[in-house]
Amino acid sequence: WVPVVGLEIHAQISSNSKLFSGSQVQFAAPPNSLVSFFDASLPGTLPVLNRRCVEAAVMTGLALNCSINKKSLFDRKHYFYADLPAGYQITQQRVPIAVNGSLSYSLCIDNKMSQMVTKTVRIKQIQLEQDSGKSLHDDTRSQTLVDLNRAAIVENLLSLYMEVVMEPDMCCGEEAAAAVRELQLILQTLGSSQAVMAEGQLRVDANVSVHHPGEHYGVRTEVKNINSIRFLAKAVDYEIQRQIEELENGGTILNETRAFDSKLGCTVPMRDKEGKQDYRFMPEPNLPPLILYDAKSLPANMNHQQVVNIDWIHERLPDLPSVKRAKLVEQYGILPEHSFTLLNEDGLTEFFENVVKQTQMKPKKVIGWILNDLLSYLKQHSLTVEESPVSSVLLADLLNLLEKKEISSTAAKQVLAELWKGEGKTPLEIVKEKKLELIQDQKELEQICQAVIDGQENEVMAIKAGNQKVLNKLIGLVQRETQGRSSPVLVKQLLEKKLSE
Amino acid sequence: QVSAALKEGRVTPTELCQRCLSLIKSTKFLNAYITVAEETALKQAEESEKRYGRGQPLGVLDGIPVAVKDNFNTAGIETTCASNMLKGYISPYNATVVQKLLDQGAVLLGKTNLDEFAMGSGSTDGVFGPVRNPWSYSRQYKEKSVPNSHSDDEESNWVITGGSSGGSAAAVSSFTCFAALGSDTGGSTRNPAAHCGVVGLKPTYGLISRHGLIPLVNSMDVPGILTRCVDDAAVVLGALAGHDPKDSTTIQDNFKPFELPNLTDVSKLSIGIPKEYHAPGLSSEILSLWSKAADLFKNAGAKVIEVSLPHTRYSIVCYHVLCTAEVASNMARFDGLEYGHRSDMNKSTESMYAATRREGFNDVVRGRILSGNYFLLKQNYENYFIKAQKVRRLIANDFVKVFGSGVDILLTPTTLSDAVPYMEFIKEDNRTRSAQDDILTQAANMAGLPAINVPTGLSERGLPVGLQFIGQSFQEKQLLTVAKWFEKQVEFPKIQLEVKRHDHSAFQHQKSASFS
Secondary structure (H helix, E strand, C coil): CEEEEEEEEEEECCCCCCCCCCCCCCCCCCCCCCCCCCCCCCCCCCCCCCHHHHHHHHHHHHHCCCEECCEECCEEEECCCCCCCCCEEEECCCCCCEEEEEEEEEEEHHHCCCCEEEEEEEEEEEEEEECCCEECCCCCHHHHHHHCCHHHHEECCCCEEEEEEEEEEECCHHHHHHHHHHHHHHHHHHCCCCCCHHHCCEEEEEEEEEECCCCCCCCCEEEEEECCHHHHHHHHHHHHHHHHHHHHCCCCCCCCEEEEECCCCEEEECCCCCCCCCCCCEECCCCCCEECECCCCCCCCCCCCCCCEHHHHHHCCCCCHHHHHHHHHHHHCCCHHHHHHHHHCCCHHHHHHHHHHHCCCCHHHHHHHHHHHHHHHHHHCCCCHHHCCCCHHHHHHHHHHHHCCCCCHHHHHHHHHHHHCCCCCCHHHHHHHHCCCCCCCHHHHHHHHHHHHHHCHHHHHHHHCCCCHHHHHHHHHHHHHCCCCCCHHHHHHHHHHHHCC | CHHHHHHHCCCCHHHHHHHHHHHHHHCHHHCCEEEECHHHHHHHHHHHHHHHHCCCCCCCCCCCEEEEECCECECCEECCCCCHHHCCCECCCCCHHHHHHHHCCCEEEEEECCCHHHCCCCCCCCCCCCCECHHHHEHHHHHHCCCCCCCCHHHHHCEECCCCCHHHHHHHHCCCCCEEEEEECCCCCHHHHHHHCCEEEECCCCCECCCCECCCCCCCCEEEEEECCHHHHHHHHHHHECCCCCCCCCCCCCCCCCCCCCCCCCCCCEEEEEHHHCCCCCCHHHHHHHHHHHHHHHHCCCEEEEECCHHHHHHHHHHHHHHHHHHHHHHHHCCCCCCCCCCCCCCCHHHHHHHHHHHHCCHHHHHHHHHHHHHHCHHHHHHHHHHHHHHHHHHHHHHHHHHHCCCCEEEEECCCCCCCEHHHHCCCCHHHHHHHHHHHCHHHHHHCCCEEEEEEEECCCCCEEEEEEECCCCCHHHHHHHHHHHHHHHCCCCCCEEEECCCCCEEECCCCCCCC
């Protein structure tokens, strides 16, 4: 069986005003509090295109290697639904703003971070669309509409988004998730969308079908109601499995829309749409064709404030995640999979770079502390990098102590544990407090070693007889004597020297 | 004239306002107004008076009473579109054109009656009842009407205003205001202007903002201006025209208001007479008037030539397809959820929508919605909608060709006949009537061109007849200049309105007619 997965991703454009009207957008505001006249579809209001949103779409299109259509059109898509106050949605059905792009993403083979493979998915198009408001109902539509008073009925935050359509080039949940994750990073890097799924800024619908190799594509279903990237992978995989089982049992797949039930981990058929909808597409008469310019086609006398110049935007594109990662690997000598983790966590790259700047420790070593110690602590306590009680300065200080061999790495971990408490002490203060400094005095160390040797006649004999393993016991004893304030390497050297005398 | 009077203090804005309000009451039987905003109007008049007192009027329109068709949003004042669907609807915002008038100090008297949602050519199909043409009560009409055995033949013989901006036309015609806003999609400002003997201007599409005008056909609608003389129309145009960021279909170029020159020499003018406008059903009276007008220009030295707009005969059908398609789309928002009428039916969303829309819309509106949806179906889109758009392009090109060949202005009739009595009008259904009456005015909407009705003379029945000038895109100055010259030549008579006041004494109204 060959599973085939395509995606339709709706990304809310991050901007100060919405696509077609002047309202502010905020999540979870009380119903109708952020509604401008156009949003509520009051009669007589007209849509106005927001320049910022056009720029966001162009940026995204360029980042995804698309061709930007210098002329794109707007249409009305008609259907009646409670969250569509105008009875139609403004979209770009005929000629969208960007087409024919691609997105490269990486995933780990067999869950091992050490082996990453790069895949590509084709971007069919990016279109600008007016989003409908969220309704306050779930299944019992009629009840909701009747029981609630009019003001509360439709949480009418008409938002604007880009719909990014990914061709069915993916084959499983993992690929879909990785592709979306990469798109999310790109959008966040560009600033065109904050793309946080939990806040409704990114919505993903998956189109899934299966077929036998060499045969036509199978009937596909659309899976909606996916609220996180993790659920996306689960939903896709479940649906693939469901379809395979269905077909192997001699059943057929219906071309339907299914909802993902995160609690049960399965997909269920959604409310019946009463046969195929005819959306009666019609050009949006209130929005003239959207004309974009590039350096060549820009008329000389045009005010550059009034037009969107594709080339101008292209020049100002920030480094995309893939470029950033490559730079990190090159600059710091870290592994590619490290760069992925760095970029995946908000603010972590910056933190890492700050530490590197302030310490003599090599980046290759610093990265271990960042990814293993810092990150796992943050994850354990559900903190973001921003919320970390250990700042980059503190960590750098600590790593410097380690690098200068003033403490052992075990001691360093102890200090770190203290730093997490966020009591404002510096690493040096903690070291002094807990007396974690490595013993620098060679003589003192030699004395202790000697003392241990003297006290362990049997073990000494065993070592001299050739049993090297016992040496570790001696090292351990010295460590205990020094309360961990000795470098195991040095201790070993000293003991060996003494024992060979 | 009135503006000068206000400036000189010969009359105050409050007096003016009160007189108009009183006249509105006296002429209530015309049913021209749906809502009279007495309190706010008087307040606005007061403010205006203060400004005149300080010697700082906002402009020519300061203190001038105006009326606005009830399909324009007016903050705090009911906007109904003469439909059950919006009865009681109070908009939170002013349409741009309304705001502009208010910013100039105009006094908003009220909202005028229309065909429901501006669909119709008689102003007879609104839920508040039909509008009566003030000329029905004029001496001129009464003298000419055949004496009836009925003693109160006034009641059965009154004629329609034309539509759909009949209320606005009647309001201006009966002196209850000095200017009114209408809307024009297929002739809805020019048609009632012709029947009511007033000036009706349809500006170029894109010159005046539609923000706040409840749309009928977004790609053809324009706000229309109704006044008693061409100079007044120019003044109002100057206050309203210009780019509006809230309306993406308005042109970006700067608009400069202009004063109309007094044209004396028309020898450089080329007037086109489109032969296709000699439409079937055109009354011989109007034909004759049209011909006389052409001669008028010729005798004054202008070049008058016959031209052809060959696709004129397709315009009705083309209009029907495009209009109903946009109507179906524009009316989709009326579902009772957030504003307007909501049915008690609550079994399900769909049933609530259906009931609300059946109860809220009249037959005309519903008919157009059904037609429009039919044309927009996937299987029909190519054959109807796309085809109609292509035909529209051809119609527009007809004009381009004619104007390109050296013609400056076109001269045509505005209506097929003078106003018909209501009883006769309602014998045919709205659709038939619209199709008939729109033939002479529609093409200008299809092509987005400016056009103006100038009252020309009285028919044999004593009712007004007007002629239409169609100009080139954004050449309103030229259009109005020619219209003004023509207006001067024809000296259209003032209406001699015989109205019973509420104290039951009859009086005749011959105040100064214009404000500029």
